[in-house]
Amino acid sequence: MKRSTYILLTVLVFTAQFFYSCKKALEQPPLGSLSEEIVANKNGVNGLLIGAYAALDGTGDNGTSLGGGGDAFQASPSNWVFGSIAGGDASKGSDGSDQPAIDPIANFYADANNVYFNSKWKALYEGVSRTNNVLRLLAKATDISAEDEKSIGAQARFLRAHYYFELKKMWNMIPLIDETTTNFNQPNDKDLWVEITADLKYAYDNLPETQSEIGRVNKWAAGAYLAKAYLYQHKFADAKALYDVVIPNGVTSSGKKYDLNTSFEDNFLPSKEDNPEVVFTIEMAANVDPSGPSNANNGDFLNFPYGSSPFGCCGFFQPSIDLVNHFRTNAATGLPYLTAYNDFAIKNDMGVKGSDAFTPDDGTLDPRLDWTAGRRGVPYLDWGNYPGEPWIRDQTYGGPYGPKKNIYWQATAATDADLTSWAPGSSINYLVIRFADVLLMAAECEAQAGSLAAAEAYVNRVRARAANKAGWVYKYKDDTNPLSGFSDTPAANYKINTYPSGDFDSQGKDYSLTAIYYERKIELAMEGHRFFDLVRWGIAAKELAAYFAYQGSLTSDVKRGAFTTGKNEYYPIPQRQIDLSLSGSTKTLKQNPGYN
């Protein structure tokens, strides 16, 4: 070949490549994702709204907490750590080395580095962020009818208020991020009740009374939540005014008039999830994510009996002995011992091996106990009589009891249990607000307003349901075959009565409040409310001191418990978040009082 041919060849090769590699060749759109333009329309915004609901469970993919913090259980929406364990409802359970970060929370010496706080914080702010994205793109979408826009906006604001409410009760001082925020490093120097209330008010004013899907929030849920927000601000009159509307008029999203379920346990049955007691619930679904129970109470999946139990893992969240003792009733009156309950302690099987005989307590008990705690010798749903020690990981550490409200039934395990991971999930919904809760909050408002009879009526409505024998736990027909059903013999010596008419009026406001608080404790036990109630009632120090003194003498987990007034009412702002709030040389986020 001639030299010119070679030169021509060179030119050709390079030209070919330049042609081939023109600017287009370096354009690579992201794969498997949607741009904002594609999402900013009716279907897209609806999808974002579902995403905002999906943040309610605090769970991301593969057992992580939402927001990439840590494990799912660190940000559980049920607040089993921050509300129930910290409030003395339950021992951490399991053994001392498992999830050691809960110990400091249970004993109130947790510092700001504790990973549970950071995970919870991140999961909740991801919820806020998702609701903000709904609102931001809702404004950009052009194909949404005014009515839909109102409903979508109101649902998003309801959810945002919920996330802020959670943040508020955990940390008190929290930064505000809304749909207009572009700089996310905001100070936590404002009280956000105004914003939370405004969002809930908007939701109350704009949400429809019913929804086509039971998981969507409605006007009455917003009303009940708004009233709860007032209650937390001690605006009892505002709250009462709302309860006066919500209680008689409220319906569930599916249109059922608000009422208590006949049976207490119905609240915890997936098959009965569309019931009149539902106000605001987080919908759980089992076996929808094959990689784990990410939609099935992933945050609570440690909380099943251990040992030779059919659940396998992991023995956490054991009702405290102190909690169980609350269910003792006066044999004569069927009423609780409001202050002296531990003097009438319920017999338990501490130190009794599974192979040794044990006879359960034969005194009078509130029947709700056996829907709340697994007790030796008492039917554990349809799993057989609770065997005690063989299902407990370390009795000396976590006590003799097992959790129950979060446990699925054997007969419906195929649909209610999610066994796709190393610990079970379930489709039992988490009840953020149920009607019994509304009634008891209303009772507080009435009592605060001095209308003690009305308060008593609310409390008695709750107790009356508990007293309905149709809702009690009964012994098995055949102990060796628990699936064969229940006999007519109550599982224990249940005795419960409503407060005698006029009792509240005659004993005064303090007594009434004590009774209401007590009722709340036992009705909503293990449901994540206790610690936050104690704080808003201003009795955390006293109650927890008593709890630590009593429980600490029986189990080793809270021996060192000590609540510090003026500090432990709120949890510390996660140190990592403070460190990340560096702006110049100052940190924008300020730590809560008492933590350093």
Add this chain to the structure above:
Amino acid sequence: MKKKRFVALIKTAMRVSMTQIFIGILFTCSSFAKNVRGQEILNKEFSITVKQGKIKQVLTEIQNLTKVNFIYSSTIIRAERKISVNAAHKRLGQFLEETLGPLNIYYKVEDNHILLYEKEDQVMIPAGNDLNDPYLQSAVKGKVTSEKGEPLPGVSVNVKGTRIGTTTDNNGNYSINAPEASAVLVFSYIGFISKEIPVNGQTILNAQLQEEQTSLGEVVVVGYGTQRKKDLTSAVSVVNVGDLIKQPTASVNNLLQGQASGVTVLGSGQPGEEPQVRIRGVNTFGNNNPLYVVDGVPTQSISDLNPNDIESMQVLKDAGSASIYGSRASNGVIVITTKKGKGKVQVAYDAYYGTQRPKGGNVWNILTPQEMANLKHLAEANSGVTDFSDPLYGDGASYVLPDYILPEGAKEGDLSTNPALYNLQPLYTSSDQYNNFYRITKANKEGTDWYHQIFKPAPITSQNVAVSGGSDQGSYLFSANYFNQQGTLIDTYLKRYTIRSNSQYNVSKHIRVGENMAYSITNNPQIGGLSGDNAIGHAFREQPIIPVRDIFGNYAGSYGGNLGDAYNPVAMLERTKNNKTADNRLFGNVFAEADVTSFLTLRTQFGGESYSGASHSFTYPMYENSENTTVNSYAESSYTGYNYTWTNTLSFNKAFNKHRIKALVGSEYFKEHSSTLGGSNYGYFSFDPNYTNLSTGSGPKDTYSSASADALFSLIGRVDYSYDDKYLLGATIRRDGSSKFLQNVYGWFPAVSAGWRLSQEKFLHDVKWITDLKIRGGYGIMGNQLNVSGGNSFTTFGSSIGSSYYAIGGGNTVVSGFYQNQTGNPGARWEKNINSNFGFDATLFGGHIDVSADYYRKNIKDLLYNPEVIGTAGAATVPYVNIAQMKNDGFDISLSGNTKVSPDLKLTATATVTTYHNVIQKISSDASYYEVDSRRFDGSNIIRNAVGHSVSQFFGYKTDGFWNSQAEIDAANAKAQKATGDASAVYQTDIGLGRFKYEDTNGDGRITADDRTFLGNANPTFSYGLNLGATYKRWDISLFFYGVQGNSIWNQVKWWTDYYPSFGGAKSKTALYDSWTPTHMNASAPIQETANSFSTNAVPNSYFVENGSYMRLKNAQVGYTFNSARLLKAGISKLRVYVSGANLFTITKYSGVDPEIGTSSETGSQTAYGVDDGSYPSQRTFLLGLNLTF
């Protein structure tokens, strides 16, 4: 051999003063140097212009140009004579006749080289003549061989002081007429040291020549071309491939450990687990793996490269050498060239077979079952238990081992142990079955040695066949390799089949085309390493009282609740037996090269890879453990992808006067695409592997897929200039465009380097021991964009079942929702690794010693990092932003020497030393640190990557002995109360007798989170490798030592075994015998209690930090090469057998199983390493090997 000769020639040429020589090289002709028929050699064309150059020099140049070797004796042809040549497209034959003829230099084509001799040397005897010719009665005859016994053809044999000379024939035989008995014969041969032997009346005189050892003329493959080693101005480590492939592993990266200075390799004993390779430290918070360039094709992985195929391997360490690879050079570049065929057809068979032996003894120092019971008793007593009652060990003052662990604590003869009650279906499919199992398991009172239940001796073999050959028309190499390494951990293995075909076709004198292709199939099931939750972790957690199997041969385990939560590790591994993986990869290139003009060569190369892989696994339901997964499931996954690089270069090569210029311009386009696909299903009716697939389960069923793609376009330029072979200058520039960036698509990566060969200066001429000395320095910028994902520029929304699906309508039905899954950073730009390097290369004592040393400093600016952002921003994936900053500096030194002690004994030694000092200078504007790896602590992380510190430093509380008395505790508390003004303050949370006393590092009178401090550094001060070799007659022996010094290891295994409350698993002798008690205060472990505490095991503290330094005899080999003369007759040109041992001993203070600790699968983070949570240790391996060539 060829290369060595070539080297020496160049070396000879170098020594000549070149002041009067003006050479212009106009044309480079590349061809095959071997087996060229005489006339073809003589027809080779070249162009050269030399004015008054030494003959020697001219010949060297011609040799470079034509690749034809000249063999001559400088004395005989008087090569110091000066000539002038002006040849344009001159045939070699023509040159020889026209130019050398008149000088009385004549030639003879011998095989593929040309012998030169003086015409008047009439006694020259053509090789192969009848040596018994009576005319030659005083003739001396003999054979010239190399030290390895190979015959050397073409050796000049001269009678000293005369012009009588000859050369050896093809078989190395010569015959010469020595004028007198006292004559001295001089044997000289290119690439070998000349030798003088007095005849002393002998008639048969055999000579053995020793190879010259200098490597200065070695040609080194650098970015987009080659360079002579002596011309290098940048930091390039040339790996000795011979030393490299001695070790029994299939991974080239593992082989690299200790063999090249500047490279740090951290591996494990797991077959197929690719080690962590770092060139000059840690450069980013993400991917720190170097770029590999195999036969000119860039790739991210060489895990399937057959080590036997490697011809040469170079590590480009500084900007001067690596910047030519621009955006992908930041972590350094490893350039690998695979073997090409040459000469006559040759078949080489290399094989070894061996056995790998796991470490013996009680490696984790685990207690016996009785001692476990005693420890429980002790811990309970320490925790205030007075009423001892245990479901397993009974009630009483001391615990007694039961006969059965299931039923719990049963004694022999108990009715509950009646085998008739036993009911267990191991392959159960419903929870009803599971809930009705009746298990009977005997206690193993002697104790189960779980380590040796899962680690067993295992075989390893490699079988390699290579067929190669070449001529002036082309060359070929075909190789096939079968590698099978069974893991010492049962049911782990690496099986790999590799074939390679490299060929080149010389289409015409100026056009060459060819290809290099390798295809591999790999089966390599692995466990995730360094995790307390893998089978190894469970082996030190599972209690010794648990037998492997129950009374009916089904698995036994921790079921029952009082034996901890560990899994039966044997069951874990055996259940994976039917899980299969297969990875396929086709990697290679096709190229064409054309000589456009005499000084311009155009090369176009299209290379890349196409790969795919698939795996399937079945998860059996468990029944034997305290925490069982009771559903069965099946999963499949596959991935597929390709990438290609199309490279076009035009290279220029010209010299005039004392100036020599090599230049190259080019362009390159790179595109990659990869995708994954997978699924899982649950609830199988049968577990038969022939039945299970994604369709046959009963749900829930899951499928997923994903894809990614990106592209690069680059312009390349490079100039190397040398003046007088003394002053060297190199400059490279590359402009890269990446699809990963939106606004700043293009980046420039320049580098300059310079060298000064001091030894060429007059003032060093007289320093005889300095053979060559060069100082050099360079500065440049290397880039990085590896960590950035394709979607980094865009804010996007996505959906995922765990995060954004919701059961909005109730029931077990979820609806898909969206969430923002990525925040975009359209402004991201190239990361810049600004690199300066200063070093020297020296060859001393005539090549007996080579030293190369470098000091470097790397400033990584605009480091692309995705720092955690404040939680209020939401959880969308944080984009990579040019925010962080890092610095590395250090020394790399390599030193090699060789000496010949006696004619039979030769010694060689090579040492490499690598140091790096890494400092994080900035992480983000929001935070000065980030933490990784929390393991089982209270959420505190072990590793803190903080500004001012190295990557992967351990962080936590520093222990300062124990609290030995209540008075001590009271005093500390009083101090804390005074400091805080709080009467109830305690000095330290969970303060207590026998627990750790933490150091108050900030001196505020109490222990808070602020007292945490840096406890150790996973990065070594230095690492080193030492290769020692000796040959004695036909024996060869080699030793390779590797070591690291000055690093720390976080021994997390101790968390599990040294603390009673760290889950109820197996514990160590330390926990029982060397923990704090009131009578044993001088203990190593704290008091054993039943609950965890802040002051013992709940937070990371210095108890876990150990000295990680070690030195290991990585390899020792003894070989014997059989007498080739006899074998030659059988057609065998080489037969060597060897025995070899790997990892024979390790000297270390580290208490764990293996001090080599890399990145844990638990974090997967390349900036978190050195945490030992149960390593897959390197095993001692004994091999028998064979090298056969025919």
